Amino acid sequence: MATRFVATNECDADIAFKNAYVQCKKEDIGIITSPVGLPGRAIMNGFLNEAKNGERHPKSCPFHCITTCKKEISPYCISAALINACKGKLENGFAFIGANGYKVNKIVSVKELFETLSMEYRQCE
Numbered sequence: 001m002a003t004r005f006v007a008t009n010e011c012d013a014d015i016a017f018k019n020a021y022v023q024c025k026k027e028d029i030g031i032i033t034s035p036v037g038l039p040g041r042a043i044m045n046g047f048l049n050e051a052k053n054g055e056r057h058p059k060s061c062p063f064h065c066i067t068t069c070k071k072e073i074s075p076y077c078i079s080a081a082l083i084n085a086c087k088g089k090l091e092n093g094f095a096f097i098g099a100n101g102y103k104v105n106k107i108v109s110v111k112e113l114f115e116t117l118s119m120e121y122r123q124c125e
């Protein structure tokens with residue numbers, strides 16, 4: 001459900017982050033293993049491919065936020081990657097997304113989104 005609210009005018013993520021959702025195709029979505037060992041669904045991009053190939057390493061550990069994350073062996077700093085992505089710097093980050101996120105095809109207001117959700121709900125009754 002949270003995925004639908006990313007592509008709204010009110011979401012405070014950078015427009016590039018929102019557009020990554022709008023432009024995402026079904027085949028762009030993959031399952032990654034985060035540096036803390038948990039799987040997550042994400043829009044695959046150059047950053048994640050580089051991380052997968054061992055070409056990314058954390059330059060520092062700015063927040064010491066996760067006890068199970070060790071800078072020395074982590075493929076990247078997930079905190080920095082998510083902050084970069086939110087700021088629109090997707091060359092140094094990535095976006096998590098829901099399984100049906102590829103269906104998001106435009107940025108709308110939250111009001112419009114609720115109207116759409118309400119209509120979709122009624123269609124399921």
Ligand code: SF4
Nearest residue numbers: 061063064065069077
């Ligand atoms: S995610 Fe980044 S800031 Fe957090 S513990 Fe790992 S390297 Fe440090």
